Amino acid sequence: MSKPQNVPGNVRSKGLVDYLNDENVRAVLYQIVAIGLIILAGWYLVSNTLYNLEQQNISTGYGFLDLEASFEISETMIDYSAKSDYATALLVGLLNTVKVSFLGIVLCTIIGIIFGIARLSSNWIVRKLATVYVETFRNIPVLLQLFFWYALIPGAFPHPRDALEPLPGVLLTSRGMYLPVPMADTAFTMMGIAAVIACVVIYFVKKWAKKRQDATGQPFPMFLAGLGIFVGLVLLAYLAGGAPTDMSMPELKGFNIRGGYNISPEFMAVLIGLTVYTSTYVAEVVRSGIQAVPNGQWEAADSLGIRRTVALRKVILPQSMRVAIPPLTNQYLNLTKNSSLAVAVGYPDLVSVSNTTMNQTGQAIEAISIFMSIYLGLSLLTSLFMNWFNKKMALVER
Amino acid sequence: MSENAKSPPLPTGTFMERAVTWSKKNLFDGWFNTILTLGSIAFILWLVPPLVEWGIVNATLAPSIESCKEATGACWGFVNANLRLILFGTYPFDEQWRPLLAMIILMGIICGSLGGVKYAGVRKWIIPMWVIGVPIICILMWGGIFGLTYVQNSYWGGLPLTLILSSIGVIFAFPFGLLLALGRQSNMPAIKTVSVVYIEVIRGVPLITVLFMASVMFPLFLPDGVTIDKLLRAQIGIILFTAAYLAEVFRGGLQAVPRGQFEAGDSLALSYWQSMRLIVLPQALRLVIPPTVNSFISMFKDTTLVVIIGLFDFLGTVKLALRSDPAWTKYYVEGYAFAAAIFFLICFSMAKYSAYLEKELRKGEQR
Numbered sequence: 001m002s003k004p005q006n007v008p009g010n011v012r013s014k015g016l017v018d019y020l021n022d023e024n025v026r027a028v029l030y031q032i033v034a035i036g037l038i039i040l041a042g043w044y045l046v047s048n049t050l051y052n053l054e055q056q057n058i059s060t061g062y063g064f065l066d067l068e069a070s071f072e073i074s075e076t077m078i079d080y081s082a083k084s085d086y087a088t089a090l091l092v093g094l095l096n097t098v099k100v101s102f103l104g105i106v107l108c109t110i111i112g113i114i115f116g117i118a119r120l121s122s123n124w125i126v127r128k129l130a131t132v133y134v135e136t137f138r139n140i141p142v143l144l145q146l147f148f149w150y151a152l153i154p155g156a157f158p159h160p161r162d163a164l165e166p167l168p169g170v171l172l173t174s175r176g177m178y179l180p181v182p183m184a185d186t187a188f189t190m191m192g193i194a195a196v197i198a199c200v201v202i203y204f205v206k207k208w209a210k211k212r213q214d215a216t217g218q219p220f221p222m223f224l225a226g227l228g229i230f231v232g233l234v235l236l237a238y239l240a241g242g243a244p245t246d247m248s249m250p251e252l253k254g255f256n257i258r259g260g261y262n263i264s265p266e267f268m269a270v271l272i273g274l275t276v277y278t279s280t281y282v283a284e285v286v287r288s289g290i291q292a293v294p295n296g297q298w299e300a301a302d303s304l305g306i307r308r309t310v311a312l313r314k315v316i317l318p319q320s321m322r323v324a325i326p327p328l329t330n331q332y333l334n335l336t337k338n339s340s341l342a343v344a345v346g347y348p349d350l351v352s353v354s355n356t357t358m359n360q361t362g363q364a365i366e367a368i369s370i371f372m373s374i375y376l377g378l379s380l381l382t383s384l385f386m387n388w389f390n391k392k393m394a395l396v397e398r
Numbered sequence: 399m400s401e402n403a404k405s406p407p408l409p410t411g412t413f414m415e416r417a418v419t420w421s422k423k424n425l426f427d428g429w430f431n432t433i434l435t436l437g438s439i440a441f442i443l444w445l446v447p448p449l450v451e452w453g454i455v456n457a458t459l460a461p462s463i464e465s466c467k468e469a470t471g472a473c474w475g476f477v478n479a480n481l482r483l484i485l486f487g488t489y490p491f492d493e494q495w496r497p498l499l500a501m502i503i504l505m506g507i508i509c510g511s512l513g514g515v516k517y518a519g520v521r522k523w524i525i526p527m528w529v530i531g532v533p534i535i536c537i538l539m540w541g542g543i544f545g546l547t548y549v550q551n552s553y554w555g556g557l558p559l560t561l562i563l564s565s566i567g568v569i570f571a572f573p574f575g576l577l578l579a580l581g582r583q584s585n586m587p588a589i590k591t592v593s594v595v596y597i598e599v600i601r602g603v604p605l606i607t608v609l610f611m612a613s614v615m616f617p618l619f620l621p622d623g624v625t626i627d628k629l630l631r632a633q634i635g636i637i638l639f640t641a642a643y644l645a646e647v648f649r650g651g652l653q654a655v656p657r658g659q660f661e662a663g664d665s666l667a668l669s670y671w672q673s674m675r676l677i678v679l680p681q682a683l684r685l686v687i688p689p690t691v692n693s694f695i696s697m698f699k700d701t702t703l704v705v706i707i708g709l710f711d712f713l714g715t716v717k718l719a720l721r722s723d724p725a726w727t728k729y730y731v732e733g734y735a736f737a738a739a740i741f742f743l744i745c746f747s748m749a750k751y752s753a754y755l756e757k758e759l760r761k762g763e764q765r
Contacts, residue, residue, distance in 0.1 A: 031588035045619045052618045123431045124424040125438045139745035140738045141699040151730040337604035344706050364614040372603050379602035
């Protein structure tokens with residue numbers, strides 16, 4: 001038997017070479033070198049930038065945000081005029097991005113789920129149609145689709161003079177779609193409050209129903225009850241507020257249409273393009289999510305005598321949700337990021353407004369840093385929310 | 399496979415009888431499916447005949463505005479008349495054989511690389527193909543030697559530009575992405591942090607912001623007197639962007655290699671780079687081939703974004719052709735349909751091939 005090597009007497013004193021061959025020492029050295037190189041490169045770029053900015057007489061800093069923007073934005077959700085400052089302009093752009101992304105996410109989820117399920121249909125023709133839809137629209141660049149819709153909408157619909165009216169009060173023109181909206185009234189504020197109260201009531205009823213079911217096994221028709229509470233309370237508030245019926249109807253006045261709510265062609269193009277493109281990805285996510293649930297789960301539910309509709313809701317969907325949530329998050333983030341393509345068709349989103357700001361003030365670095373950090377923030381927020389949701393849905397093991 | 403196991407013995411009878419059985423099972427199984435089938439047929443009848451009538455029956459190919467005005471259908475004449483502008487952009491007309499040849503070579507290399515994944519005989523040529531091919535493509539596109547006239551890259555455009563931007567983007571992003579993925583897996587905290595921050599920041603922002611940064615901020619980064627042109631800036635932006643996505647693809651591959659393989663390398667006293675090169679990466683990269691092809695597809699589609707910073711890629715030249723003559727402007731549907739068809743053909747066939755590869759590569763594990 002040989003002598004063990006690690007007795008203290010065997011250790012000889014370490015030379016420099018030994019230190020350099022030590023893995024831990026090397027790791028520290030590598031890291032110091034890497035960080036040093038990064039700092040050096042960063043310092044080089046920053047010093048160049050500062051020099052170049054000085055040469056071009058551009059002052060750095062975010063002071064320009066308080067200056068008057070002096071450009072108009074065609075679509076605003078908050079009060080904005082050319083007299084407002086750049087910060088407000090950027091906020092308007094951000095709200096427009098959020099608006100189109102939110103609607104796009106809702107719509108692409110609905111359409112994606114429909115086509116995802118249709119691709120698994122037992123009906124041959126439905127299955128093939130869904131496949132054609134998915135394969136076609138996911139293999140064409142989304143920017144091309146935006147350009148197409150943006151060219152199509154003004155081209156396909158008539159001048160406001162001969163607006164199409166598919167439903168009473170709804171006008172389709174080359175300048176977008178016009179919808180009738182109710183005139184502002186205190187009743188609507190009351191309805192909003194009623195909706196919040198209804199949600200609180202539903203929350204407590206649901207808690208009670210779960211407690212009762214756990215204790216006695218008696219199910220409670222929560223969906224119908226919840227719907228009843230919500231609709232009932234909101235309706236009550238509407239009647240209590242005097243049941244206002246005044247509507248702002250879109251009408252042709254002079255050369256343009258006034259009144260109502262205008263959905264611009266730019267907005268429609270961005271929304272349709274993003275929704276169609278992303279829905280094909282959502283459909284694939286939904287399909288693989290459903291396919292990931294083993295057939296045995298259906299059979300297990302059958303053998304417990306659970307009805308098929310209930311089995312889908314309580315057994316299959318919760319499990320496929322677990323598989324589908326991470327890739328779905330990615331698609332939602334992609335849609336939000338792709339909404340920046342709005343700049344190509346002139347929808348005033350965050351990037352578009354920043355671009356104008358950048359061109360007017362020359363503050364390129366500041367403008368780019370603002371929209372990059374906002375997108376990063378949005379991405380992080382979505383990830384955080386989805387991680388929380390994921391954790392909530394995750395399998396609880398021992 | 400499960401389908402085969404479940405399917406009943408082959409139906410017998412005449413063709414008609416079998417057709418009836420099949421459609422009863424696949425089309426008219428219950429009232430709900432019957433409604434769906436009838437609805438789908440109605441939809442197809444509503445959509446397809448007018449489309450065929452517009453696109454083929456009443457369409458005209460003649461490259462003149464007059465015949466387009468007469469035709470009630472599609473004006474493919476727009477594409478016919480502007481084909482070279484759409485394909486090659488503003489590249490000097492007499493020299494357009496050069497981008498054509500470059501494009502064919504590039505496509506050949508791409509197909510060869512994809513095929514090399516499957517056929518071992520081609521595999522050893524992948525790297526030599528790129529090493530020899532890229533300089534040839536550069537010489538063809540730029541010229542300036544061998545009697546070729548010099549063509550500034552502000553004249554490049556069309557399909558060759560789209561192919562060059564996306565494939566060069568992926569090729570150069572490949573080593574960078576690999577380093578980032580290894581950095582993210584590293585035990586060294588500083589290197590890991592730098593890699594994670596880079597990957598997450600780039601993946602958190604849209605490509606267009608990276609392109610804006612490349613086109614507006616890069617000139618500020620450079621020392622006085624040094625300039626790089628717009629195309630190169632966009633190309634660098636695309637490489638930086640793609641690297642972050644490829645890094646995540648590679649990370650997936652690295653994580654799929656069992657821990658024991660790393661330990662096996664250690665126990666053979668291989669250095670980090672030796673065990674990576676000889677043991678881990680060959681296994682990891684094999685696994686990530688299909689997702690890498692998918693990254694290339696999405697990069698190919700996303701290259702269209704360079705239109706926004708004023709380059710004329712394939713989509714840009716279509717728009718250029720539409721604007722070239724006011725008379726053509728209203729034939730945007732034909733122009734976009736042509737571009738969409740080309741993009742679709744390339745992306746769809748690559749996606750199918752990647753799905754096929756995925757199945758092929760998994761064969762070794764299935765017994």
